[in-house]
Amino acid sequence: MKMFSSRAWRENPQRYRMEAAKFKKSGKTYFPPRDIDPETGDTENEIVTLPETGKVLTYTVIRVAPGQWSDQSPYALAVVEMDDGTRVFGQMTDCNVDEIKIGMEVRAEFRRLQTEGHSGVLSYAHKFVPKWY
Amino acid sequence: MRTVCVVGVGMSQWGEVWRRSLRQLFVDAASKAIKGAGVDHLDSLYVGCMSSGLFVGQEHLGSVMADYLGMRGLPAMRVESACASGGMAIRAAFMEVGSGMSDIVMASGVEKMTDCDGDQATYALATAADQEYEVFHGATFPGLYAMMAHAHMAKYGTTREMLSQVAVKNHDNGALNPVSQYPFKITKEAVETGVMIADPLHILDCSPITDGAAAVIMTTEEIAKKLGKPYVRILGSGAATDSIALYQRPDMTTIKAATLASERALKMAGRKITDIQFAEVHDCFTIAELAILESIGVYERGKAGPATLAGETARDGKFPVNTSGGLKSKGHPVGATGVAQMIEVYKQLTGQAEGERQVKGSPKIAMTQNMGGSGGSSVVHIVEVA
Numbered sequence: 001m002k003m004f005s006s007r008a009w010r011e012n013p014q015r016y017r018m019e020a021a022k023f024k025k026s027g028k029t030y031f032p033p034r035d036i037d038p039e040t041g042d043t044e045n046e047i048v049t050l051p052e053t054g055k056v057l058t059y060t061v062i063r064v065a066p067g068q069w070s071d072q073s074p075y076a077l078a079v080v081e082m083d084d085g086t087r088v089f090g091q092m093t094d095c096n097v098d099e100i101k102i103g104m105e106v107r108a109e110f111r112r113l114q115t116e117g118h119s120g121v122l123s124y125a126h127k128f129v130p131k132w133y
Numbered sequence: 134m135r136t137v138c139v140v141g142v143g144m145s146q147w148g149e150v151w152r153r154s155l156r157q158l159f160v161d162a163a164s165k166a167i168k169g170a171g172v173d174h175l176d177s178l179y180v181g182c183m184s185s186g187l188f189v190g191q192e193h194l195g196s197v198m199a200d201y202l203g204m205r206g207l208p209a210m211r212v213e214s215a216c217a218s219g220g221m222a223i224r225a226a227f228m229e230v231g232s233g234m235s236d237i238v239m240a241s242g243v244e245k246m247t248d249c250d251g252d253q254a255t256y257a258l259a260t261a262a263d264q265e266y267e268v269f270h271g272a273t274f275p276g277l278y279a280m281m282a283h284a285h286m287a288k289y290g291t292t293r294e295m296l297s298q299v300a301v302k303n304h305d306n307g308a309l310n311p312v313s314q315y316p317f318k319i320t321k322e323a324v325e326t327g328v329m330i331a332d333p334l335h336i337l338d339c340s341p342i343t344d345g346a347a348a349v350i351m352t353t354e355e356i357a358k359k360l361g362k363p364y365v366r367i368l369g370s371g372a373a374t375d376s377i378a379l380y381q382r383p384d385m386t387t388i389k390a391a392t393l394a395s396e397r398a399l400k401m402a403g404r405k406i407t408d409i410q411f412a413e414v415h416d417c418f419t420i421a422e423l424a425i426l427e428s429i430g431v432y433e434r435g436k437a438g439p440a441t442l443a444g445e446t447a448r449d450g451k452f453p454v455n456t457s458g459g460l461k462s463k464g465h466p467v468g469a470t471g472v473a474q475m476i477e478v479y480k481q482l483t484g485q486a487e488g489e490r491q492v493k494g495s496p497k498i499a500m501t502q503n504m505g506g507s508g509g510s511s512v513v514h515i516v517e518v519a
Binding site for chain 2: 067125
């Protein structure tokens with residue numbers, strides 16, 4: 001399926017700069033940004049840039065990957081809680097996948113991720129590396 | 134609301150069914166259900182299907198299926214809620230019969246998953262996750278459940294052996310089910326030495342890719358009685374959603390959509406979880422069965438694993454789970470799964486489960502729990518023998 005590049009382009013603020021939405025009433029931040037706070041229904045929010053560091057809440061290592069990712073496997077995926085409490089999902093890189101642990105401190109870096117689908121759009125976004133790497 | 138009954142059931146062959154197409158699989162199951170119920174017409178049809186568009190390039194299933202069932206003109210539509218599509222089709226039929234709008238409605242589910250290669254199938258399945266913020270980063274379904282498993286192990290001390298026992302137990306049951314895709318027993322060693330798919334899940338922690346269909350006839354109690362066939366009553370239906378992305382859930386070790394759906398179904402049925410005698414739950418991965426049993430309140434958090442090891446969820450245990458073999462052994466033709474769960478509890482409650490698979494002691498009340506994606510949706514039904 002050919003995807004238009006607008007699909008990738010419109011996500012640039014969050015994928016390139018980790019922009020998130022912070023809601024006024026709850027003070028909670030969601031990544032990617034959304035228009036309505038799922039817990040309070042509040043619509044008043046401001047765009048904030050997430051802190052670059054956080055810790056691993058859970059992870060896995062993908063050993064059998066579908067076609068477009070198969071040349072990268074094994075690769076690790078993690079749910080990370082950034083220092084401000086916001087949850088972010090992403091790949092772990094520049095580390096031994098067998099040494100990843102829950103609680104590990106990580107830092108987000110800007111990396112090339114994939115060639116999306118059949119469109120050939122080069123996708124960049126955050127990947128996590130060990131904090132002191 | 135009128136009482137809604139299930140009075141006839143049918144399943145196609147399940148597995149890699151190369152000789153039958155999407156529509157043929159549906160017709161196989163639907164014809165058996167109609168024959169089983171002894172009805173001479175339908176008032177409407179729901180077809181649960183996750184992704185016929187991506188698997189075989191066919192949408193518009195209401196028309197396709199009514200046409201090939203020889204019922205042109207029948208009101209028919211597709212219901213989609215990823216892997217919970219079948220359960221949601223039952224819920225739609227339940228509402229239509231219960232409301233008094235129609236008297237005889239078919240709820241069905243179908244998926245044809247082996248007409249494409251593994252990559253395409255993986256891609257299609259992954260559309261049930263968050264495309265832009267999970268799949269974009271390389272997430273797969275085994276990967277998402279693997280993350281749930283790691284979180285569960287860290288929080289509750291759930292062990293590799295507990296996960297393995299879920300697969301072993303479900304294969305013990307599936308080995309006795311004539312429709313199973315993988316009707317054989319496995320050992321814990323086989324689970325633990327199988328290919329690693331996504332740490333800590335090995336290949337035998339995962340449900341397979343399956344072709345198959347399932348259908349049930351739902352009607353009023355008055356008509357069910359007249360038909361003179363064994364039937365069951367659906368006492369309650371509950372459905373719920375949660376965040377599409379696993380990472381956005383405050384607690385990744387529990388399935389909140391299953392909790393809410395189960396509470397709602399039990400409330401409608403006027404029953405408590407302790408009234409339920411056995412259940413079919415959505416074991417798409419071994420960790421899912423444990424997380425669900427805790428989410429619906431059969432076990433406290435962290436206790437489903439030890440209970441499984443102790444044999445409590447086995448066919449002869451105090452709370453049999455997935456006597457059909459579950460998704461794990463029976464197979465998982467995504468859209469058909471929720472309907473097949475209803476068929477299993479229908480068979481068990483009416484004493485029609487094959488041979489040794491029949492739960493002892495004539496149980497009276499059961500639960501089906503069907504789930505979409507990594508828990509982004511769930512639907513639960515409470516079923517009682519008439």
